Amino acid sequence: MRNVFFELLKNRMHTDESLFLVVADMGMGLIDPFQKEFPDRFINVGIAEQNMAGICAGLCNVGFRPLCYTISNFLVERCFEQLRNDICLHDYPVTLIGTSTGFDNGNLGPTHHIVDDVGCVKGLPNLRIYSPSTVTAMRMAYDDIMQESKPAYLRIGKGAYDLKINSQTLNHFVADHADSDVLVITHGNILENIVKGLEGVTTASIFCLNRLKPLPAAQLESLFRRFPTIVVIEDQFVGSGLFNSLCQFAVESGLTGSKLLSLAPRDCYEDRAGDKNYFSEKYGLAAGQIKAYIESIRPGQPSQAPAACATK
Amino acid sequence: MKEATFNPKQTALTSAGKKIRQTILNIVHNSGAAHIGSAYSAVEILNAIFSGMDVEKIRRQAPDRDRVLLSKGHASAALYAVMHEYGLMDEALLNTFYKNDSLLSGHVSHWVPNVEHSTGALGHGLPVGVGMALGLKSKKFLTSRVFVVLGDGETHEGSNWEALMYAGHRQLNNLCVLVDNNKLGGVGFTDTICSVQNLENMIASFGFETFSVDGHDEEGLRTLLHKTSGRTSRPVAVVCHTIKGKGVSFMEDEEAWHYRSPNKDAREKALLELA
Numbered sequence: 001m002r003n004v005f006f007e008l009l010k011n012r013m014h015t016d017e018s019l020f021l022v023v024a025d026m027g028m029g030l031i032d033p034f035q036k037e038f039p040d041r042f043i044n045v046g047i048a049e050q051n052m053a054g055i056c057a058g059l060c061n062v063g064f065r066p067l068c069y070t071i072s073n074f075l076v077e078r079c080f081e082q083l084r085n086d087i088c089l090h091d092y093p094v095t096l097i098g099t100s101t102g103f104d105n106g107n108l109g110p111t112h113h114i115v116d117d118v119g120c121v122k123g124l125p126n127l128r129i130y131s132p133s134t135v136t137a138m139r140m141a142y143d144d145i146m147q148e149s150k151p152a153y154l155r156i157g158k159g160a161y162d163l164k165i166n167s168q169t170l171n172h173f174v175a176d177h178a179d180s181d182v183l184v185i186t187h188g189n190i191l192e193n194i195v196k197g198l199e200g201v202t203t204a205s206i207f208c209l210n211r212l213k214p215l216p217a218a219q220l221e222s223l224f225r226r227f228p229t230i231v232v233i234e235d236q237f238v239g240s241g242l243f244n245s246l247c248q249f250a251v252e253s254g255l256t257g258s259k260l261l262s263l264a265p266r267d268c269y270e271d272r273a274g275d276k277n278y279f280s281e282k283y284g285l286a287a288g289q290i291k292a293y294i295e296s297i298r299p300g301q302p303s304q305a306p307a308a309c310a311t312k
Numbered sequence: 313m314k315e316a317t318f319n320p321k322q323t324a325l326t327s328a329g330k331k332i333r334q335t336i337l338n339i340v341h342n343s344g345a346a347h348i349g350s351a352y353s354a355v356e357i358l359n360a361i362f363s364g365m366d367v368e369k370i371r372r373q374a375p376d377r378d379r380v381l382l383s384k385g386h387a388s389a390a391l392y393a394v395m396h397e398y399g400l401m402d403e404a405l406l407n408t409f410y411k412n413d414s415l416l417s418g419h420v421s422h423w424v425p426n427v428e429h430s431t432g433a434l435g436h437g438l439p440v441g442v443g444m445a446l447g448l449k450s451k452k453f454l455t456s457r458v459f460v461v462l463g464d465g466e467t468h469e470g471s472n473w474e475a476l477m478y479a480g481h482r483q484l485n486n487l488c489v490l491v492d493n494n495k496l497g498g499v500g501f502t503d504t505i506c507s508v509q510n511l512e513n514m515i516a517s518f519g520f521e522t523f524s525v526d527g528h529d530e531e532g533l534r535t536l537l538h539k540t541s542g543r544t545s546r547p548v549a550v551v552c553h554t555i556k557g558k559g560v561s562f563m564e565d566e567e568a569w570h571y572r573s574p575n576k577d578a579r580e581k582a583l584l585e586l587a
Binding site: 043045086090 | 436
């Protein structure tokens, strides 16, 4: 997905001279063309995320529209105060491009697990947050970002999962079954497991919320009114990800008639190495587990998340 | 690096220095604001910077204007008083300083007309200034400069060193960093907390052309800033040796005046010294 993004960006930089790419020693094999083709609009600041974020704010002050790029957790957590004070407070249109999401880097250990990044930044005013599930959605997300002059965080998972989508809308159905009474709402690259798991299952529809902030209130309202059960499946902590946002949305909007459930990693720090599939299985997020869970949901009966996901 | 041969404690204030301090005293006293000591140590630094700038370009927000960042944003009273001196802030606004519903908070705010960037959390101004300096060069505004004023205690923040390292590497000769080295932090002397006594050499080692000056010698500062404009291939750092609370004897070098606000009695005594 990131390769596609950088190709997209390179093309845009040829026509939009306000764009300026800043990286923090990341992007092997991707940044060489930028160095060559845009020597005045590309810098690598080294492993210095605070400096990177501050520099982007300064570039905005002189009229650029910078993008900064590194691994998602370093991008938003290492320099949180710079995002808050230098970028979001000034409402500067910096686009934060984060590579890797969820357990993409599972084997690298808990410092590289990206399961709390959305929760970390979603409280920042002005910041728009995008977590596309497919390459197509990522393209739409960047178009959406460029239509507004606002700070934005675009988290890009590893892999290049894509689906043909019959929608011009950024947040859209991936599967819409007329008789379904369960709706899966998801974001990020867990979609692949969901689609695989729910193949042939017509009791559940699937909706990708590729933009997590601001939430599409009208669209969500119609979903909450239509589906008696909504399951949020995501690679974010249950306490701070989309599930948490939708709980607030439902209560504030008076849409508490739907049962709202979560399939997500438990809020904890992992002590074991493991790849993406290892952690998917641990938290019931593998394709077969998702299918079993969705099929276990019965109208009118209480449903619980798998034991591994339950918050203590 | 030459040994400092000056004594900023003995440096006489100019009439401008006294007037700006009177203004600061009044707005801080009227609102009960803190940080007068930090504001007083920065007066000559800010006055020297603004005196060399094309103020008209700031007023019309020309893209090639010089930029000023007061990274030690708690000295906002000094910035606002100096901006008032140069016609960049009217008196009515200035007199609302730190009061309810005013645009003028206790820390520098970009909501205020002619202010480039909000500061307050320390260690933020310099990376932003580096971004401005890079951006100005990229846009071929080659005579525009970026001035960033840091506190000496602020240099404890690591983000400054990320920015200094990169500015030196990129030879950003349009960047001028001025350290208001008043040697006092919030609760003690900087050198006893974590020494930055060797600041000139530390910054020079990052590729800066570094100067050590009397930070209350307004004319000397002005001359130095002018002399270094466009005449060096490296970024410039000026370690300005200053006195916290400079100009009012009972505030000088007294850490209490980092937070204390002058009451009526203190204000009257201070005004006598600043007459």
